[in-house]
Each structure stands twice: as C-alpha cells, then as structure tokens.
Amino acid sequence: MGEIHIPEYTAIRASSRDSSLGTGTEEISSGIRGISLETWRSPVPSAHRTYNRARDLPHLLQDHINSLPPRYLKSDFVKAIFEAAISESTNEDEPDAPQIRIYNPVEGDDEVTPPWEFHYTNQMWHGEGVPGPDYSSLRSCGCKGPCDPRSKTCSCLRRQEEYTKEALNRKGFLYDEKGRLYPDKIGFPIFECNDLCGCSDECRNRVVQKGRTCSINIVKTKEKGWGVFAGEKLIPQGTYIGIYSGELLSESEGEERGLKYNKFGRTYLFDIDWWYLQKPGVDEPEIKYVVDAYHAGNFTRFLNHSCEPNCCLVPCYVNDGDLEKPLLAIFTQHDVQPYEEMCFSYTGDTDGEGAPAPKQADAIYVPCRCGAAKCKGRMFK
Numbered sequence: 001m002g003e004i005h006i007p008e009y010t011a012i013r014a015s016s017r018d019s020s021l022g023t024g025t026e027e028i029s030s031g032i033r034g035i036s037l038e039t040w041r042s043p044v045p046s047a048h049r050t051y052n053r054a055r056d057l058p059h060l061l062q063d064h065i066n067s068l069p070p071r072y073l074k075s076d077f078v079k080a081i082f083e084a085a086i087s088e089s090t091n092e093d094e095p096d097a098p099q100i101r102i103y104n105p106v107e108g109d110d111e112v113t114p115p116w117e118f119h120y121t122n123q124m125w126h127g128e129g130v131p132g133p134d135y136s137s138l139r140s141c142g143c144k145g146p147c148d149p150r151s152k153t154c155s156c157l158r159r160q161e162e163y164t165k166e167a168l169n170r171k172g173f174l175y176d177e178k179g180r181l182y183p184d185k186i187g188f189p190i191f192e193c194n195d196l197c198g199c200s201d202e203c204r205n206r207v208v209q210k211g212r213t214c215s216i217n218i219v220k221t222k223e224k225g226w227g228v229f230a231g232e233k234l235i236p237q238g239t240y241i242g243i244y245s246g247e248l249l250s251e252s253e254g255e256e257r258g259l260k261y262n263k264f265g266r267t268y269l270f271d272i273d274w275w276y277l278q279k280p281g282v283d284e285p286e287i288k289y290v291v292d293a294y295h296a297g298n299f300t301r302f303l304n305h306s307c308e309p310n311c312c313l314v315p316c317y318v319n320d321g322d323l324e325k326p327l328l329a330i331f332t333q334h335d336v337q338p339y340e341e342m343c344f345s346y347t348g349d350t351d352g353e354g355a356p357a358p359k360q361a362d363a364i365y366v367p368c369r370c371g372a373a374k375c376k377g378r379m380f381k
C-alpha cells in the first residue's frame, strides 16, 4: 500500500463503515475492505496553514528591471510596471483600495520610480528563527452578526478592555462606527476580531484586516527622498492607512542589518518594543523582533519622519495570538488634507512633545528636514 500523505490540519479518522454505502463525507480509500478514512477540515482557516518565509521573497522582477539599460529605468514604461506590480501584489488584501500612483515633481531630477530594491507586499515575511502565527493561543468570540461594543459576553471585547478599560475608564472597542480609531485610544494595542470569531465581516472590530481604503501616492520630495502623500481627498483623523509590512526578524538579525544600513544612510528597520511588552521596572526596552522593510514592504516604507507627525503606528493583533508579534498598523492622528505629506515620528513621539529621543550612543543622527514649526533639528535614522 502506498504512503498516505496527511495534509497539515486535516485529520484522518478511521471508520468501520462499509464505504460503498456512502457517508456524504470526503473519503480516501484505505485499501482495506470495510475501513474508510474520512478527512475533515480543522476549524483553523486555510490562510493560516502556511505563512511567508523571508528566504522565499520574490526577486525576479526587481532583478530583471535593474538589468535594463538606464534609458528604460527612467522611462514612463518602467513607472507603469511599478504601479502595476503594486496593484497586482495587493489587490487581494486591500480590495477597496484606490490605486497608488508614483510622481516625481522635483525639477531637474529624472528618477521616475523609487529604487527597485524591494518586493512590494502588504504581508509579513518571517526570518530565520521567527515562528509563524500562533493560532493555538488566539482568542475569538462566538458573537452572531456584528459584535456589540456594549456586549457582556464578547470575549474579543473583554480582551481589548484588559488593556484599555483601566487607563481610559471607558469601555468598548477602539474603533468608532465608521471604523476610525478614537483619538484618545491611540497608543493602546488593538485586538481585532479574527478568522476564528463567529461575528460577521461587518463587525466594527475588523478594520486593519480589510486593508486600506483611502487614496495615497508615492511622491519624490526635494530633501527627503521619496515620501507618502494623501491623494485628492481629505483623510479623516483615525483612518487606517496600512501596515508597516516587511521581513519580521529576530533582534540579532535586525541589529546586524542595522549596522550595514547605517553605512549607506537609509534604514527601514522598526523595533517592536511597545510599552506593554516590557517587564515592569526594567529601563532598557527588551526587543525580541524587528521589522525590516528594506527588501520587502509597501508604500509605508516611504513614510518620512516628522517632529509634528500626522500619522502614528499602533500595535494590532488579528490572526496571531503571539503578543510579541503585533502588526504595526498606521493610522492618521489628525485630518490629513488633500495632497499633504503623511509622516510619523521615528522616535515614537506622537504629539511632537513628549517621547524621549534615543540615546546618543545607540543612534545615528542626521539633520531633520521635516519643516515643522517644532522641528527638533535632527532626526535619528
């Protein structure tokens, strides 16, 4: 008898029924008369069976474009390919998102696209030693229809309130009825309903997982390289714009890459060191994972630093129960005017006042060109 391949998360059950009677279930012949093997789907959704590994990152398109003669690299044709590659790699995870366009209005600068040095993706790609999503510890609710923000039984709401109720003395989810983050709830981790929950897609606690809905463009700036700008419409305060996607690396790998990136003057590393992940009484933040958007990422890798930012990063959990691996979700923290540049603070200082600058010994500083009235004059990169 040949070997029976058991697919991940598909259980196999032996039964003594005569398979010729038919059971209505999917059956695999065991090769033994009177014994059938029935397969059934585990409650774990198929999206979780596999996850992206950094070592599998696609690179053929970038390699091909980079091998073209320089006149092509500066052509509108290559720009159209860049925009199409963005749409193609993201149309499944942000189906309601307007197309991203690329513009370079800087006089005398003939670069038509950002460098083709990365794979465009809205997903996380796990590096060596970084485990895939942990759904065994994922908590989910059994609500029917959309979750009620005043529910006494919704376990997702209870989970959310473990982090916010005491600090804010206010109950409910972090999103309002339009799916916007309440301004006084910025800085708290978001626990969205997930694929194992009973609630419907219309549940107000599902925002990040539905992807971007607002219009943004990637635009070259005079002094800061490429940046992210709002499209033709105002983007209201609290709007989700995207996750800071890329490779999810161990701290040691992130550290090693940081040393290299510092030498060529641009870095796309982001430490996952949120306050609620720290042990009480420990001064130096403990970092387990780092996100690197250099080789893989989306438009958020072009968000520049501002000392008076209009966007902020918020940790968000959807389909991974591991607290150490939140998604880095980016929201507007003020209304963003049409065609205004969108920025966040690289020091985590969300209001332009409070958060401490990184220690001199740890960071490399460059002159800041954010142009804000309260600009500190230098930024760490």
Ligand SMILES: C[S@@+](CC[C@H](N)C(=O)[O-])C[C@H]1O[C@@H](n2cnc3c(N)ncnc32)[C@H](O)[C@@H]1O
Residues within 6 Å of the ligand: 223, 224, 225, 226, 227, 265, 266, 267, 268, 301, 302, 303, 304, 305, 306, 367, 368, 369, 370, 379, 381
């Ligand atoms: C994450 S990248 C942002 C995208 C970048 N502008 C690009 O063209 O790829 C960070 C780099 O952008 C530049 N940058 C970002 N904010 C800046 C600012 N306020 N002033 C000067 N340079 C800035 C620095 O070179 C920094 O290392």
